[in-house]
Amino acid sequence: MASVPVYYFSSVSNLTGRFAEHLAERTGRAVFNLADSAVRRGETDGPWVLLTPSYKAGNADEVTLPAPVKAFLRSPANRRSLVGIIGSGNRNFGEYYQAAARELAAASGRPVLFEFELSGTPEDVARCAEILAALDAALTR
Ligand SMILES: Cc1cc2nc3c(=O)[nH]c(=O)nc-3n(C[C@H](O)[C@H](O)[C@H](O)COP(=O)(O)O)c2cc1C
Known part of the structure; x- marks a missing residue:
């Protein structure tokens, strides 16, 4: 069964990056860092998260999406093949909690698949891995 790749952005604090690395280590899923300009300028060859x-x-x-994410989404092919969104945030930000993931979901019609705070817990990584495995299965059918 093909596994959907995850493209992520993480700032210097690398909280999201740590979650992505744990997801990759745990499941062997391919993860790509949008901080890498070669990744950011590329196009996916199928569904991606x-x-x-x-x-x-x-x-x-009040810019919602991090600039590297915006850059990657400038490609119509990448916009078309986006199948879902995972958000890292912090509940301390109140009404803005998960603003980027939620606003992009509303604008794109794609679902928020999973949300976690900071770099997530091991349970968050496990739960997210299950959700992505179910997505792989649905896309393969
Ligand atoms: C200046 C600043 C603004 C933030 N704004 C939000 C926000 O609007 N909503 C939210 O859920 N989290 C917000 N956060 C929390 C980050 O999204 C969260 O810590 C995330 O894990 C950071 O990931 P990164 O280290 O990969 O960049 C903000 C953090 C900082 C430092």
Whole structure:
């Protein structure tokens, strides 16, 4: 069964990146870092899932999506083949919790598959792995 790759962005604090690495280690799923310009400029060759943190709160322009995520989504092919979104956030940000994942889901019509705080717990990684495995199975059918 093909496994859907996860494309992620993580800032210097690398909380989202740690979650992505744990997901890859645990499941062998391919994860790609959108901080890498070669990745960001490329196109996926099939369905993919986005994993993004939110930096909406306190942002004067209220820009929802991190710039590398926006850059990757500029490709119509990448926009078309996006199948779901995973969010990393922090509940301290109140109404802005998971703003990036939730606003992109609303704009794109793709579901938020899973949300966690910071770099997630081992249970979060396990739960997310199950959700992605179910997605793989659904896409294979
Ligand atoms: C300046 C700043 C703004 C943030 N804004 C939000 C926000 O609007 N919503 C949210 O859920 N989390 C927000 N967070 C929390 C981050 O999304 C969260 O810590 C995430 O795990 C960071 O991932 P990263 O280390 O991979 O960049 C913010 C964090 C910072 C430092």
